[in-house]
Amino acid sequence: MTTNYMGKATSRVDGRAKVTGAAKYAAEYNVPNLAYGYIVTSAIARGRITKIDASEALAVEGVLQVFTHENRHKIAEDDQSYEDEAASPGSPFRPLYDNQIKFSGQPVALVVAEEFEIARYAASLVHIEYKVESHETDLSKVRANGYEPKIKRMEGFEPVKPRGNAEKAFQRAVHQHDAEYDLPIEHHNPMELFASTAVWEGNGKITIYDKNQGAQNCQRYIANIFGFPMDDVRVISPFVGGAFGSGLRPQYQIFLAALAARELKCSVRVSLTRQQMFGLGYRPNTLQRVAIGAAKDGALEAFMHDALANTSRYEDYQEMVVNWAGSLYQCDNMKFSYNIAQLDLCTPMDMRAPGGAPGMYAIECAMDELAYKVGCDPLELRLKNYSEKDQNEGKPFSSKELRACYRQAAEKFGWANRKPQPGSMRDGSELIGWGMATGIWEAMQQPASARAVLTSDGKLEVSSATADIGTGTYTIMTQIAAETLGLPLQDVTFKLGDSTLPQSPIEGGSWTAATNGSAVKKVCDAVGAKLFAMAQKMEASPFANLKFEDVAFSEGQMRLKNDSDRGVAIGEIMRHGGATTLAEEATSSPDEAKQEPYARYTHSAIFVEVKVDEELRTIRVTRIVIAVAGGRILNPKTARSQVLGAAVGAIGMALEEESVVDQNLGRIMTHNLADYHVPVNADVYDIDVIFVEEHDTIVNPLGVKGLGEIGIVGTAAAIANAVFHATGKRVRDMPITVDKLF
Amino acid sequence: MNNKSGVETAGNVSTSLPPKSWITLKINGAERHLEIAPWTILLDALRNLLDLTGTKKGCDHGQCGACTVLIDGKPINSCLTLAIMHDGAEVTTIEGIAKGDALHPVQQAFIEHDAFQCGYCTPGQICSAVGLLNAGKLRTPDDIRELMSGNICRCGAYPNIVAAIEQAMQSEGSAAQ
Ligand code: FES
Ligand code: FES
Numbered sequence: 001m002t003t004n005y006m007g008k009a010t011s012r013v014d015g016r017a018k019v020t021g022a023a024k025y026a027a028e029y030n031v032p033n034l035a036y037g038y039i040v041t042s043a044i045a046r047g048r049i050t051k052i053d054a055s056e057a058l059a060v061e062g063v064l065q066v067f068t069h070e071n072r073h074k075i076a077e078d079d080q081s082y083e084d085e086a087a088s089p090g091s092p093f094r095p096l097y098d099n100q101i102k103f104s105g106q107p108v109a110l111v112v113a114e115e116f117e118i119a120r121y122a123a124s125l126v127h128i129e130y131k132v133e134s135h136e137t138d139l140s141k142v143r144a145n146g147y148e149p150k151i152k153r154m155e156g157f158e159p160v161k162p163r164g165n166a167e168k169a170f171q172r173a174v175h176q177h178d179a180e181y182d183l184p185i186e187h188h189n190p191m192e193l194f195a196s197t198a199v200w201e202g203n204g205k206i207t208i209y210d211k212n213q214g215a216q217n218c219q220r221y222i223a224n225i226f227g228f229p230m231d232d233v234r235v236i237s238p239f240v241g242g243a244f245g246s247g248l249r250p251q252y253q254i255f256l257a258a259l260a261a262r263e264l265k266c267s268v269r270v271s272l273t274r275q276q277m278f279g280l281g282y283r284p285n286t287l288q289r290v291a292i293g294a295a296k297d298g299a300l301e302a303f304m305h306d307a308l309a310n311t312s313r314y315e316d317y318q319e320m321v322v323n324w325a326g327s328l329y330q331c332d333n334m335k336f337s338y339n340i341a342q343l344d345l346c347t348p349m350d351m352r353a354p355g356g357a358p359g360m361y362a363i364e365c366a367m368d369e370l371a372y373k374v375g376c377d378p379l380e381l382r383l384k385n386y387s388e389k390d391q392n393e394g395k396p397f398s399s400k401e402l403r404a405c406y407r408q409a410a411e412k413f414g415w416a417n418r419k420p421q422p423g424s425m426r427d428g429s430e431l432i433g434w435g436m437a438t439g440i441w442e443a444m445q446q447p448a449s450a451r452a453v454l455t456s457d458g459k460l461e462v463s464s465a466t467a468d469i470g471t472g473t474y475t476i477m478t479q480i481a482a483e484t485l486g487l488p489l490q491d492v493t494f495k496l497g498d499s500t501l502p503q504s505p506i507e508g509g510s511w512t513a514a515t516n517g518s519a520v521k522k523v524c525d526a527v528g529a530k531l532f533a534m535a536q537k538m539e540a541s542p543f544a545n546l547k548f549e550d551v552a553f554s555e556g557q558m559r560l561k562n563d564s565d566r567g568v569a570i571g572e573i574m575r576h577g578g579a580t581t582l583a584e585e586a587t588s589s590p591d592e593a594k595q596e597p598y599a600r601y602t603h604s605a606i607f608v609e610v611k612v613d614e615e616l617r618t619i620r621v622t623r624i625v626i627a628v629a630g631g632r633i634l635n636p637k638t639a640r641s642q643v644l645g646a647a648v649g650a651i652g653m654a655l656e657e658e659s660v661v662d663q664n665l666g667r668i669m670t671h672n673l674a675d676y677h678v679p680v681n682a683d684v685y686d687i688d689v690i691f692v693e694e695h696d697t698i699v700n701p702l703g704v705k706g707l708g709e710i711g712i713v714g715t716a717a718a719i720a721n722a723v724f725h726a727t728g729k730r731v732r733d734m735p736i737t738v739d740k741l742f
Numbered sequence: 743m744n745n746k747s748g749v750e751t752a753g754n755v756s757t758s759l760p761p762k763s764w765i766t767l768k769i770n771g772a773e774r775h776l777e778i779a780p781w782t783i784l785l786d787a788l789r790n791l792l793d794l795t796g797t798k799k800g801c802d803h804g805q806c807g808a809c810t811v812l813i814d815g816k817p818i819n820s821c822l823t824l825a826i827m828h829d830g831a832e833v834t835t836i837e838g839i840a841k842g843d844a845l846h847p848v849q850q851a852f853i854e855h856d857a858f859q860c861g862y863c864t865p866g867q868i869c870s871a872v873g874l875l876n877a878g879k880l881r882t883p884d885d886i887r888e889l890m891s892g893n894i895c896r897c898g899a900y901p902n903i904v905a906a907i908e909q910a911m912q913s914e915g916s917a918a919q
Contacts, residue, residue: 021797115779191798191862242896274805674803
C-alpha cells in the first residue's frame with residue numbers, strides 16, 4: 001500500500017453518502033417543531049406595493065405569520081451590511097425592505113405555517129396591489145445607455161489600455177472581420193433548489209443549514225443584517241446540490257429563514273421553487289462586437305473587442321468579458337471596451353466562467369470566421385498568432401502548454417482529415433461539421449486557513465470553511481492531507497461547509513484547489529514538523545542529526561528520504577512524545593513576489609463534431625475532444641468530471657439555454673425546466689478529456705491551476721464553428737436552435 | 743360561514759384544513775403508518791414526514807427526475823403523485839436500494855465511474871436505472887441515453903452515468919447466469 005495519492009485517480013470520498021441518499025442538503029434537516037416558509041414573489045417588474053392583504057392567509061389554520069416589509073422587525077438599513085464577498089458595487093438588494101419593486105420575481109412576502117402544504121396554500125391567498133411603473137428589460141433597446149462602471153468590482157475587471165492603433169490597423173488590413181455576437185440571459189439552474197433550514201437554538205443563537213458556496217460569507221451577511229454577534233450565527237452546508245456560481249452570494253431564502261426564525265423564535269425552513277430560482281442572478285445578456293484585421297497570411301494586425309452587458313438598477317455587476325484576446329493572441333494593435341446598461345431585472349451573478357465563457361465565445365467564433373476569410377485552417381490561424389507572452393500585462397506565462405493541447409486534441413480528434421469546405425462532409429442524411437476553439441481561464445489563489453488534528457491512533461482530521469459543490473473538494477483535500485502525512489486515505493477526514501471552521505474565501509473562480517489545497521498542505525507540513533521535533537528527541541533517533549527536509553511521510557511512518565527503509569511509525573513518535581493529539585492551524589497566502597512577474601492561466605483546446613440533419617436541421621454534438629493544460633492534476637477522475645460537466649454546460653450554452661423575457665411583462669417566461677432547456681443524457685455523446693503535462697512552480701505551492709471553469713470556455717464557440725462547418729450557416733446569437741438554421 | 747362539507751371559509755376561501763386520514767406505505771420493506779392530508783405529495787411525505795430525504799426535489803413538476811422512486815418496482819416521479827393514492831403500495835427509495843451495507847451494483851458503478859458530482863440528481867438517476875434494469879428495458883448505450891433522459895444532471899455527468907449503468911448491466915447479467 002502506498003500513501004501517494006496526489007495525481008492518482010481516486011473515487012470520491014463522499015461517494016457512498018451520495019449514492020445512498022445519506023448526504024444531506026440544506027432543506028433536509030428535519031429538526032423538531034420545524035415551521036415551513038413559502039415565498040410570495042412580485043408579479044410586476046417595476047413599481048411599488050400599495051397594499052398587501054394577508055388577512056385571508058392569516059385566517060388559515062396552522063399559519064403562524066405572514067412577513068412583509070410592513071411588519072418585519074428591525075433589519076440593517078445601510079448598504080454595507082448587505083454586501084458580501086461576491087457583491088458588485090452598488091446598493092445590494094434588501095429583501096422585504098420597503099415597498100419598492102425592482103424586478104419581477106422579487107420576494108415580497110413570506111408565509112410561515114406549521115406544515116409545508118399550509119404555507120403553500122396560504123401563500124396563494126396573499127393579495128398584493130401595485131402601482132405599476134413602466135419598465136425596460138430589453139438590452140437591445142438601451143444600447144445607448146451603456147456606461148463604463150465607475151467603481152470597479154475588483155482589480156483586473158476593467159478593459160486593458162489600448163495598444164498601438166487598432167482602428168487604423170483594422171482599416172488597412174487585408175482581411176477584415178467585424179461582427180456582433182449575442183448571448184441571452186442564462187440561469188445556473190443547479191438541481192438543488194435554494195433552501196435554508198434556520199434552527200432557532202433558544203439562547204439567541206441561530207444555526208442555518210443553507211445552500212451556498214461560502215458558509216462564512218453567509219454567516220457575516222446574516223450577522224450584519226440582523227445584528228447578531230458573529231459567534232451566534234453558524235452556517236452549515238456540507239453538501240451543495242450544484243451551484244455554478246449561484247451560491248457565491250447569500251440568496252434571499254437565508255435572509256427570510258433567519259428573519260422568520262428570529263421573529264417566531266422557532267426553526268423555519270424556506271425553499272425556493274424552481275420558478276422562483278429564475279428570480280436569482282443569472283449570466284447577463286451580453287452583446288459583443290469583435291473586429292479583427294489580419295495580414296494576407298492571417299497574422300493578426302488589429303483586434304477590437306467591445307462588450308455591452310446588462311445589469312440591474314441597483315448594482316453595477318461586472319465581469320471580465322474582454323481582454324482575453326490580448327492574453328491569448330499576439331497582436332500589436334488592440335482595443336477593448338466593456339460597458340453595462342441597467343434593466344429592471346435583478347442583478348446578474350457569476351455563472352460558470354463569468355466573462356470568460358461569453359467573451360471567448362465571441363472571440364473564438366470571430367477567429368473561425370477570420371480563418372475562412374484568410375483561407376487557412378482554423379487551427380493554423382491559432383498557431384500562427386500564438387502568444388509567447390501575455391501582451392496585456394507584458395509578462396511571460398508561468399506555464400503555457402497550449403501548443404500541446406492543440407496537438408494532442410487535434411490528433412485524437414483526427415482534425416487532419418477535415419475538409420475545409422462547409423457542408424462538404426456527411427454521414428447519410430446528416431451533415432458533419434468539425435469546429436475548434438481555444439479556452440483560457442485565470443489560475444488564481446486566495447488566502448485561506450486550515451486546521452489539522454492528528455491523533456495517536458493515526459487518524460487525521462483537516463478542515464477549512466470552503467465548499468464542495470460537486471467539484472471534488474472533499475476528495476482532493478483528503479488526498480493532499482493523506483499524502484503529506486503519509487496516512488491511508490481512509491484514516492483522513494476533511495471537513496468543509498461550516499462557518500466555524502478555519503477561514504476560507506467563497507468557493508469559486510476555479511481557485512479552491514490552489515487556495516484551500518495550499519492551506520491543507522501547509523498545515524499538514526506544520527504537523528509533520530512537530531512530529532519531526534518529537535522524533536528527534538526519541539532515544540537513538542534515526543532523525544537526530546537531520547533536518548525536516550530530510551524526512552518524508554509514507555505508509556504511516558516518518559522515513560528518511562534517502563533511505564526509506566529507515567522509519568518510525570507516526571503513532572510511536574506521538575507515544576514517545578507523550579502526545580495523544582497534535583493540532584495545528586495555518587494560513588496560506590499567495591506568494592506575490594513569486595507570482596507577480598508572471599501571467600498565470602489555464603488553457604484548453606476544444607475540437608467538436610456535430611451532425612446536422614439535412615432536412616430537419618436538428619443538431620447533435622456527437623464528439624468533443626478537449627485538452628486542458630491545467631497544471632498538476634490532483635485527481636484525474638474528479639478532474640475529468642469537472643471538465644466533462646463544463647463541456648456539457650457548453651452544449652447547453654450553444655444549443656439550448658435561454659431565459660426568454662416577455663418584454664411586455666418584464667418577466668422571464670421560460671422559468672421552469674421544461675421551457676428552459678438544459679442538456680439531458682440523450683443530448684450528450686462522446687466527450688474525451690485530455691490533460692496535457694504541465695509543470696508550474698509559480699502559481700502556488702501545489703502547482704495546480706483549477707479546473708471548474710475551463711471546460712466551458714471556448715467550447716460553445718467550437719460547437720458554433722462546427723455547426724457553420726456543417727451547414728455554411730453562421731449563427732451569431734446563442735443558442736443555435738433549429739429555427740435559426742433555415 | 744360553514745359550507746356544506748363543514749369547511750371553514752372566509753369569503754369564498756377555505757380557512758380550515760382538509761381532513762387527514764391514515765395510510766400505510768411499505769417503504770423499503772418496512773410498514774410506515776402515516777396520518778396524511780389529501781394535498782400532500784408523495785415526495786413531500788417522504789422528505790418532510792418520513793425523514794427519507796434521499797429522494798430529491800428539483801422542480802416539483804415532473805421535469806427533472808430528481809424525485810424518482812420505485813413504486814411496486816416501477817420508477818415514478820414522486821412529485822407528481824399524491825401520497826394518499828398509494829395506500830398499501832410498496833415504495834423503494836434510494837435509502838432502500840442497497841442491501842444493508844452492500845451497495846447495489848448500480849450504486850457501486852456510480853462511485854467507480856464518478857457518475858455524479860454534486861450528487862443531487864443521483865438518487866433519482868439510480869432509482870430510474872434500477873427500475874429500467876429490473877424491467878429489462880436497457881440493452882444498449884443508446885437505450886440508456888434515451889430512457890435516462892428524464893433525469894437531468896446539471897453537473898453534466900451523463901457520459902459517466904452511461905458508463906456506470908453499462909457496467910451494472912454487465913454485472914447483473916453475469917450474476918443472473
Ligand atoms: S422533482 Fe419530480 S421531476 Fe423534478
Ligand atoms: S450530480 Fe449534480 S446534478 Fe447530477
